[in-house]
Amino acid sequence: MSKFVLRSYCFGYNDENFYVAGWQVGKIFDNREEAEATYRKLQVQYLSNLDLSEHEYVFDGEKAYLEKIDKWLFEKTGKHVFDGDYVDRDSNVHTQLSEDDLFEFGEFAGMHAYKLIEFDDEPVFYALYDPRDDDYVRFFDEDFEGPVYANSQDELNDLIAQQAYEMDWEAFGSLESLSDNPVLLQQLIDSSKGLNYNEGKKRLSVRDPRNSSAAGLNELLKEPIYQIREMNAGEIRKLENEMMEDMY
Numbered sequence: 001m002s003k004f005v006l007r008s009y010c011f012g013y014n015d016e017n018f019y020v021a022g023w024q025v026g027k028i029f030d031n032r033e034e035a036e037a038t039y040r041k042l043q044v045q046y047l048s049n050l051d052l053s054e055h056e057y058v059f060d061g062e063k064a065y066l067e068k069i070d071k072w073l074f075e076k077t078g079k080h081v082f083d084g085d086y087v088d089r090d091s092n093v094h095t096q097l098s099e100d101d102l103f104e105f106g107e108f109a110g111m112h113a114y115k116l117i118e119f120d121d122e123p124v125f126y127a128l129y130d131p132r133d134d135d136y137v138r139f140f141d142e143d144f145e146g147p148v149y150a151n152s153q154d155e156l157n158d159l160i161a162q163q164a165y166e167m168d169w170e171a172f173g174s175l176e177s178l179s180d181n182p183v184l185l186q187q188l189i190d191s192s193k194g195l196n197y198n199e200g201k202k203r204l205s206v207r208d209p210r211n212s213s214a215a216g217l218n219e220l221l222k223e224p225i226y227q228i229r230e231m232n233a234g235e236i237r238k239l240e241n242e243m244m245e246d247m248y
Helices: 032-048 063-077 100-109 154-160 182-189 216-220 232-247
Strands: 002-011 018-029 114-119 124-130 138-141 144-147 169-172 195-198 203-206 227-233
Touching: 002 032, 002 144, 018 032, 018 138, 018 144, 018 232, 032 100, 032 114, 100 216, 124 154, 124 232, 144 227, 182 195, 182 216, 227 232
Parallel strands: none
Antiparallel strands: 002 018, 002 114, 124 227, 138 144, 169 203, 195 203
């Protein structure tokens, strides 16, 4: 039987715009209709109070994205929101939309405070674990701290690529001592800008996982940079609560 998990986003503010600092597992549903109705209601509430000018997608948005949003809103309301990359802070014409259109706008623009995730069975999440620290990798923000995890390994791999500042890493030894397949490791080093191997010092270093194929490197190492651990919803909730408590 399918399960539905409502995940809420936690936002930070950098004096210019709001951005997603992390997320937390919310309510779990057995019924699709109830799950979708709850998700829709919460999204509409969020969008009704949203200041477009302070959303990260708008503040940092490319011209093509802003034009697409402006066109959609103009067709619905007859009013423009954007003048180039300038946003009229006093307009917020999206709040004049009906609930149906407002929900559709959030989906169209990719502006979410919640995400509804469907699982075929009991929910399983994938959390990033650092064996060097013997601890789970964390999102850090001024008012938020939580584990780096996702509902699929592909999504987690995307997060790993974004965690460059957390993943600076080096190891010492010959390639033969570091990997059971030193030839493939050498090929990966040669093709990845973020990897460096100093033959004299026998030091392999990761400068920037976004450019170093971190997942491929991890698979080749005898002692991996990180581990991916499966967790159920209860375990994720417990970990989230513990990390938030650590902040205070």
